[in-house]
Amino acid sequence: MSIEEQYRTRAKELLSGGAVKMVIGYSKGSNASRRRPLFISSPDDVDRLVLDDACIQNLSGYLVSEGLLSDEKRVAVFLRPEGIRAINILAAESQLDAEQIVVFGFDVIGNEVQALKVIHVEEFSDVINSIKERAPEAAEEELFERIEKMSPKERFSFWQEEFSKCIKCYACRQACPMCYCRRCIVDSNQPQWVNTSSHTLGNFEWNIVRAFHLSGRCVECGNCDRACPVNIPLRLINHRMAEEVLGAFDHFAGTSKTQEPVLASFKKDDSETFIL
Amino acid sequence: MTKILFRDKLDKCVKQWKSDGLTVIGPVQRANISTYAAVDHAAEFDFDLVLPDRSIKDLFFPQSEPMLRYTIKKESINTDECLPPSGPRIIFGARPCDASGMAIDDPLFGWDYKDEYWFQRRNESVIVTIACTKADDFCMCTSLKMAPDSSKGSDILLRPLAGNNGWQVEELTDRGREAFKTISDLLQESADTAASLAVVEKKFDLDACVAWLQNPENFESRFWKEISMRCIGCASCTYLCPTCHCFDIQDEGDTYTGIRRKNWDSCSFALFTMHTSGHNPRSTQSARWRQRIMHKFNYFPGKFSVNSCSGCGRCSRQCPVDMGITETLQEISTLSL
Numbered sequence: 001m002s003i004e005e006q007y008r009t010r011a012k013e014l015l016s017g018g019a020v021k022m023v024i025g026y027s028k029g030s031n032a033s034r035r036r037p038l039f040i041s042s043p044d045d046v047d048r049l050v051l052d053d054a055c056i057q058n059l060s061g062y063l064v065s066e067g068l069l070s071d072e073k074r075v076a077v078f079l080r081p082e083g084i085r086a087i088n089i090l091a092a093e094s095q096l097d098a099e100q101i102v103v104f105g106f107d108v109i110g111n112e113v114q115a116l117k118v119i120h121v122e123e124f125s126d127v128i129n130s131i132k133e134r135a136p137e138a139a140e141e142e143l144f145e146r147i148e149k150m151s152p153k154e155r156f157s158f159w160q161e162e163f164s165k166c167i168k169c170y171a172c173r174q175a176c177p178m179c180y181c182r183r184c185i186v187d188s189n190q191p192q193w194v195n196t197s198s199h200t201l202g203n204f205e206w207n208i209v210r211a212f213h214l215s216g217r218c219v220e221c222g223n224c225d226r227a228c229p230v231n232i233p234l235r236l237i238n239h240r241m242a243e244e245v246l247g248a249f250d251h252f253a254g255t256s257k258t259q260e261p262v263l264a265s266f267k268k269d270d271s272e273t274f275i276l
Numbered sequence: 277m278t279k280i281l282f283r284d285k286l287d288k289c290v291k292q293w294k295s296d297g298l299t300v301i302g303p304v305q306r307a308n309i310s311t312y313a314a315v316d317h318a319a320e321f322d323f324d325l326v327l328p329d330r331s332i333k334d335l336f337f338p339q340s341e342p343m344l345r346y347t348i349k350k351e352s353i354n355t356d357e358c359l360p361p362s363g364p365r366i367i368f369g370a371r372p373c374d375a376s377g378m379a380i381d382d383p384l385f386g387w388d389y390k391d392e393y394w395f396q397r398r399n400e401s402v403i404v405t406i407a408c409t410k411a412d413d414f415c416m417c418t419s420l421k422m423a424p425d426s427s428k429g430s431d432i433l434l435r436p437l438a439g440n441n442g443w444q445v446e447e448l449t450d451r452g453r454e455a456f457k458t459i460s461d462l463l464q465e466s467a468d469t470a471a472s473l474a475v476v477e478k479k480f481d482l483d484a485c486v487a488w489l490q491n492p493e494n495f496e497s498r499f500w501k502e503i504s505m506r507c508i509g510c511a512s513c514t515y516l517c518p519t520c521h522c523f524d525i526q527d528e529g530d531t532y533t534g535i536r537r538k539n540w541d542s543c544s545f546a547l548f549t550m551h552t553s554g555h556n557p558r559s560t561q562s563a564r565w566r567q568r569i570m571h572k573f574n575y576f577p578g579k580f581s582v583n584s585c586s587g588c589g590r591c592s593r594q595c596p597v598d599m600g601i602t603e604t605l606q607e608i609s610t611l612s613l
Contacts, residue, residue, distance in 0.1 A: 029598040031413040036598035037506040057597070061508070161307050167339055169542070171510035175596050187547045196526050197340040197539050227596035229329065229512040231308045 003115045004051040007078070007104050014076055015043040020102055021071075024062055025078040026055040037062065051078065053108045058221035060086040061177035064095050076102035081116070081131050082221035084124045085254025086177040089217055089261075091121070095180055098122070098257045121257060132252040144236050159207075165230040166203040168196070172210065172234055175227035178217045185209065207237070215241040216262035219254050277465045281434065282442035285462040287318035290368075292459050298402075299365035301335065303328045312367060321369055326412045327588060331518035332374035335367065336397045337381075339515070341538040343525070348532050358535075360393045366402045366455055372426040372433075373417050373588035375405045377518025379429030383580040384521055393538070402455040405430035406443065411474035414589030416602050418476040422587055425473055432456060435470040444470050479602055480609040482573075482583075488612040489574040495566075499611060503604055504565035506597045511542035513591035513600065514568070519584045522548075543567050569604055 001009075007025075014020045027038035027048045035054045039062075040046065060083040062068070063075060079087070084103060091098040098121040105116030105124065116127055147155055170186075173179040186194045186206060194209065195202035218238040225235040245251050251262040281289070290300050294316075302321045304313045311330035315321060342358040378398065385394040407425035408415075417423060427433045431452030434443035445463060447453045456463070488494055514520040524541035528534050541548060544565075549558045558564050576584035585601060592600025 030592060030600070030603060034598050039505050062506075165307060165309055167511075167515045167540070169511035169515045170545075171508075171512045171596055174508040174510035187545075189547070192526065195528055196524065197528065197537050199340050202340070223596070227508075227510065227512070229516055229594040231329075233308075 003106060003113050004049070006115065007051055007106075008046045008049050010104070011040070011046045011049060011076065012043045014102065015041065015046070019074060020076040021073040022068075023049070023076045023078075023104075024059050025049045025104065026051065026057075026059075049078075051106060051113060053111045053113055055106075055108075055113075056080075056222070056226070058083045058086060058177060058219075058223050060090070061175070061180070061223070063087070063101065064090060064177070064180045066182075069096055069100050072097075072100065074100050074102055076104055078104045078106065080107055080221070081105075081124070081127050082219045083177075084116075084121060085128055085131075085219040086221065087121050088128075088254040088257045088259065089178065089219070090180070091257035092259050093261060125256065128252075128255050132255070143233060144239065147236060160200065160204075162232045163203040163207050164200065165232060166198055166207065167230060168198040168202070168206060169229060171227040171229060172224035175223040176214070177219075177221070177223070178214055179210075207232075207234075211237045211241055214238055216245040216249070216251055217253050218242055277467055279445040279447075280437070280442050280464050280466045280468055281445050281459075281462070282464065283318075284441075286321075288462055289459045290315065290318045292462070293366050293455070296458050297364060298455070299363060301365055301367045302369040312370070323369060323406065326408070326410050326415065327371040327373065327590075329516070329590075329594070331377065331516060331588065331590060332367065332370050332403075333377065333381075333518045333520075335365075335401070336378060336394055337521060337523075337540075339540045341393060343536045343538055345535050346527075346529075346533065360396050362396060362400060364400045364402075366404060368404045370403050370405045370430070371408060371588070372405050372422065372424060372428070372430070373415075373586040374518050375403050375429035376422060376426055377429070377586040377588070378403070380519050380582055380584055380586060381521050383582070384576075384584075387580070402431045402451050403429060404432040404434060404452070404455075406434045406436065407470075408474040408476075409436050409471045411476045412589075412593070414593040414600075414602065415474070415476045415587070416479050416589050417587035419479045419482060419602075419605070420583060420585055420587035421482060423473070424476060437468045438471045439468065440471065442468070444468070480605040481612075482605070484612040485605045485608045486573055486577070486583075488608050489570060494611075495570075497611075499607070500562045500566045501560075503607060504562040504599070507544075507561045507565050507599055508597055509544050509546065509561050509564070510596065511540075511544050512594050512596065514542040514544055515540055516590040516594055518586055518588055518590075519572075543571070565599075565604075569601070572601070573605075 011023045022039055022041045025038050026035040027050055029036045033054060035050060037059055038048055059077055060079060087098060087101055090096045103119055107114050107116060118124055194205050220238060222235055228234055245262055249262050293300050299314050301312055301314050303325055304320050305322050310325050310328040312328055312332055312335060344358055345356045347354045385391040427448055431449040433446040433448060436443055447456060522541045523538050525538055527536050550556045558567060572584040592602045
């Protein structure tokens with residue numbers, strides 16, 4: 001039985017028995033290469049679920065949709081390891097109760113879909129640690145290396161050109177499971193803390209604010225990068241920040257649901273004499 | 277015999293237009309995105325694109341526009357109005373869906389207050405449209421009763437030659453004729469035939485959809501919640517749309533000096549309709565998506581007798597969660613049977 005069939009069967013069991021109220025997975029999209037998020041609450045609909053190497057969107061952000069988990073019922077969700085890390089962070093930041101989440105884990109190695117045969121978030125620590133080991137290679141791409149070699153001035157103009165394309169559609173924010181604020185700082189308009197204009201200053205303000213808010217929290221699922229309609233290589237910023245945090249604090253985001261947020265916790269014996 | 281502009285003459289045309297004082301704009305690939313931008317040479321154009329990622333709207337209704345600068349002193353308040361940068365321009369190589377998008381928005385920007393920012397740019401621009409010989413999975417002009425060679429909103433319509441070495445020229449407006457007068461020596465009469473047009477499959481029955489949307493019973497239909505469940509509430513669809521035109525006015529600066537700007541805004545955002553009291557009449561994403569569809573296919577045509585959609589398909593093409601107008605109207609087509 002293929003993983004897709006196994007997961008359909010399991011979804012059917014869970015929904016018919018009332019063990020979960022909803023399964024969040026993928027269905028066919030508008031053309032052969034696209035998949036789209038699918039929400040099913042009836043066992044009759046499980047045949048619409050699709051699982052293949054085109055299922056790349058991290059679906060964990062839907063779990064913090066307003067009201068979804070407030071009835072304390074369980075929800076099942078298709079997640080790759082990055083999605084599972086995101087659940088850990090959301091749990092650590094008190095945004096959800098990991099007990100309510102049933103995981104349909106999978107990973108795509110090459111073109112092949114592999115099942116991750118565990119159900120609860122805490123059982124994935126081996127998987128997550130293995131990702132931590134391979135993390136440094138994850139963003140090895142020509143562009144990343146080219147930017148690393150630039151002088152600060154060149155790097156600034158590179159990002160200036162990239163950010164000049166930003167249209168402030170906030171697709172990066174909306175696609176990101178970590179951007180769950182009910183009211184984002186840029187939407188706080190009494191007073192308007194951050195310019196809404198997408199001129200140079202406004203675009204820098206937005207993209208830098210987001211990069212800092214994601215430092216030590218981003219799981220590099222790539223949702224923002226894929227969502228960006230103007231092709232700003234956001235993955236590179238987030239990868240750079242993740243490297244910094246890993247190097248400075250040995251912090252790999254999302255290893256457990258009790259992991260302390262690296263930039264929001266302190267110890268008395270920290271070497272710094274100040275808190276930012 | 278038809279009037280033909282051969283490709284190898286285009287660079288000379290660009291030079292001529294520039295010496296006539298026109299800014300020459302067209303489809304280009306820059307910094308990993310395709311858009312309409314000013315060029316110096318014809319070689320910069322990219323005519324192989326199905327259509328640019330960014331729409332032509334940006335050239336008439338920029339995402340951020342300064343309106344006035346202000347300084348407030350003890351005894352006086354000074355304001356300096358900012359008008360759009362003026363100067364004639366020619367947009368060479370627009371797609372029919374983009375050009376018609378501008379014509380769709382003309383009545384909106386002129387019905388009560390005549391928006392001088394919009395109309396100054398409209399009056400100073402010549403739009404030279406190239407009919408489409410290619411389409412992708414998301415093109416849907418035919419579903420909107422338009423075609424790959426619609427001339428709506430264009431001053432000149434060019435039909436690519438079968439040999440891909442030039443275009444048949446059809447002059448549509450005085451403004452177009454004026455701009456092509458100075459390059460008339462570069463045009464030739466020839467019997468070259470036009471390439472066949474792109475085949476754009478019809479994806480939904482527009483009349484049936486409109487009838488369904490106009491039925492007040494369907495305003496509270498369960499359909500809206502189901503179709504928009506995966507909508508993440510970004511503004512990718514509205515900001516890439518050639519006809520979406522909503523904006524917000526913001527003052528940037530401090531109590532003493534600053535600038536008033538007109539910035540794009542989107543009905544996808546929760547903040548769009550948030551009242552000062554905190555009440556939001558469109559408090560859910562499904563209400564916001566319904567508004568976008570109703571506006572385009574019910575309210576806008578009710579007021580201006582034209583749908584606020586030109587069928588470019590950018591909303592579906594770029595949607596991070598594979599939604600869009602096409603899918604929604606396809607679903608409505610089946611509901612209205």
